[in-house]
Amino acid sequence: MGRRLETRPVFGVPITDLSMDDALALCVEVMRAPPSRARSIFFVNAHTLNLAHDDPAYRALLGASDWVFGDGTGVRWAVRFLHGARLRDNVNGTDLVPGLLGRELGLRYYLLGASAGAIERAAAHARTAFPGWQLVGHHDGYVEIDGCDALVEKINASRPHLLLVGMGNPKQERWIHAQRARLAVPLCMGIGGLLDYWAGDLERAPLWLRRLGFEWLHLLIAQPRKFRRYVFGNPLFLIRLAREKWLGGPA
Numbered sequence: 001m002g003r004r005l006e007t008r009p010v011f012g013v014p015i016t017d018l019s020m021d022d023a024l025a026l027c028v029e030v031m032r033a034p035p036s037r038a039r040s041i042f043f044v045n046a047h048t049l050n051l052a053h054d055d056p057a058y059r060a061l062l063g064a065s066d067w068v069f070g071d072g073t074g075v076r077w078a079v080r081f082l083h084g085a086r087l088r089d090n091v092n093g094t095d096l097v098p099g100l101l102g103r104e105l106g107l108r109y110y111l112l113g114a115s116a117g118a119i120e121r122a123a124a125h126a127r128t129a130f131p132g133w134q135l136v137g138h139h140d141g142y143v144e145i146d147g148c149d150a151l152v153e154k155i156n157a158s159r160p161h162l163l164l165v166g167m168g169n170p171k172q173e174r175w176i177h178a179q180r181a182r183l184a185v186p187l188c189m190g191i192g193g194l195l196d197y198w199a200g201d202l203e204r205a206p207l208w209l210r211r212l213g214f215e216w217l218h219l220l221i222a223q224p225r226k227f228r229r230y231v232f233g234n235p236l237f238l239i240r241l242a243r244e245k246w247l248g249g250p251a
Contacts, residue, residue, distance in 0.1 A: 005067070008079045008087065011053045011240065012249050013044060015079060016067045019088040020096065023069065027100050031107055031161040031186045038163075038183040040065040040176050042190050043093045046074030046237040048169045053240055053250045058170050061177045069096075074234065078241050093191040097164065104132035110155050110185075113141035113166030114195040122198035129198075136160050141167040145178050156184040163188040166195040 007014035018026065030039055042065045044052070052059040062068055069091035070076060076087050101109070111123055123138040136158035143151055155163060163185045165172045172190040180188070244250075 007068075008083050008085060009249075010044075010070075010075065010078045010082060011049050011244060012059050013049060013052050013062045013068060015044070015070045015075060015087065016091075017079075017085075017087050018069070018091060020091055020099065023067075023089070023091045023096060024099055024103075026067070027096075027162075027187060028103070028105065031105075033186065035184070035186065038180045038185050038188055039067075040180060040188045040190075041067045041069065042173050042176075043069050043071040043091070043192065044075060045070075045072040045092075046078075047233055049075070049078070050233050050237055050240070051170055055170070056250075058173070059250070061170075061173055064177065065173070069093075074237060078237075081241055082245055093189060094194055094197065097189065097191055097194060098129075100162075101126070101130035101133050106132065106134075107161040108134045108136045108159060109162040109164060110136055110158055110160040111138040111164050111166075111195060112143075112151075112155070113164070113172070113191070114199060115142070116140045118196060118199035121200060122195040125198040125200070141165075141172075143175070145171070145175050148179070149182075152179055152182050156182075159184070161186050164191050164194070165189065166191045166193065168192060 006017045008017055009015065027041070042062055044062065048062075048071075052062055070079065070087055071092035072090065076090060079085060079087050111119060111126065113119065114122060119138050119140045123135060127135050137154065137160070139151060139154070163183065165176055165188060167175060167190075169190075169192065172192070176188045176190060240250075
């Protein structure tokens with residue numbers, strides 16, 4: 001726990017290189033260890049790394065987390081392009097979290113994120129889908145990064161082993177980072193839109209499309225407001241990778 005693992009930096013963000021099975025084992029180890037400080041796991045995709053490229057503070061925040069996993073084909077391709085190495089797996093939160101909660105561990109978890117209606121539906125789904133865990137509380141994601149002492153106290157009072165925060169990037173990572181010193185939770189994760197999937201507001205791409213690495217295309221069709229992120233962000237990501245490889249990383 002807290003051990004140094006092999007990382008592959010992209011735009012100064014250290015991507016932890018683990019298989020999905022090893023990442024799951026790491027989570028269990030952290031949650032079952034004697035209480036210490038709250039530890040964090042973040043997941044980054046091409047869009048997240050574009051944000052980190054433009055924002056040194058956000059980049060430093062990601063680097064200060066305990067583990068950062070690469071989510072999606074873009075990150076895997078970036079590591080191969082920059083380092084000549086393949087990441088062991090696509091360790092994304094949409095698959096890792098259900099894989100973790102699907103284990104009969106008898107541990108406790110808390111959900112934070114989404115809208116008031118969506119978090120209620122997500123919580124109802126989670127209670128049914130993951131009977132081997134105890135859902136000890138949930139709260140919508142319309143909270144401030146500062147001035148949320150009452151919410152932190154409420155989370156701590158429920159004594160979860162795992163806090164899942166789905167507020168989108170970069171808010172969820174900033175919120176976890178700001179509260180870590182006060183959170184009495186062994187493990188905190190930023191999980192993006194996972195709660196919206198559980199609420200029934202989003203649908204995963206078919207498995208065959210995910211295996212081809214085109215889940216982003218399914219998301220673009222389902223969420224056209226993200227057109228700019230993918231259509232302009234992905235080429236920008238490739239240009240920045242070329243610059244990092246041959247000219248050095250972001251300032």
